[in-house]
Amino acid sequence: MPADAPLDEIRIIDAAFEDRVRDLFKVFAEAVYTGEPEREAAARFRRGLVSAKRSHAMAIAAVKEVEGQ
Numbered sequence: 001m002p003a004d005a006p007l008d009e010i011r012i013i014d015a016a017f018e019d020r021v022r023d024l025f026k027v028f029a030e031a032v033y034t035g036e037p038e039r040e041a042a043a044r045f046r047r048g049l050v051s052a053k054r055s056h057a058m059a060i061a062a063v064k065e066v067e068g069q
Helices: 005-033 038-068
Strands: none
Touching: 005 038
16 A cells, blocks of 8 residues: 555545534534524534544544554
């Protein structure tokens, strides 16, 4: 694999993470705008954000692990 391949994969993962956070925020903002109780909307946003962060970290770790082989 070319030396810059892991960096390309990490950039792709980072971009996907950014997209996911953007989508989570849009859903949160729409929920607040439409009158959903803010507490429930914020809780759902937090759960999604924690999940996205965990998935991002796991994917980066997997790329690094593959590169270490």
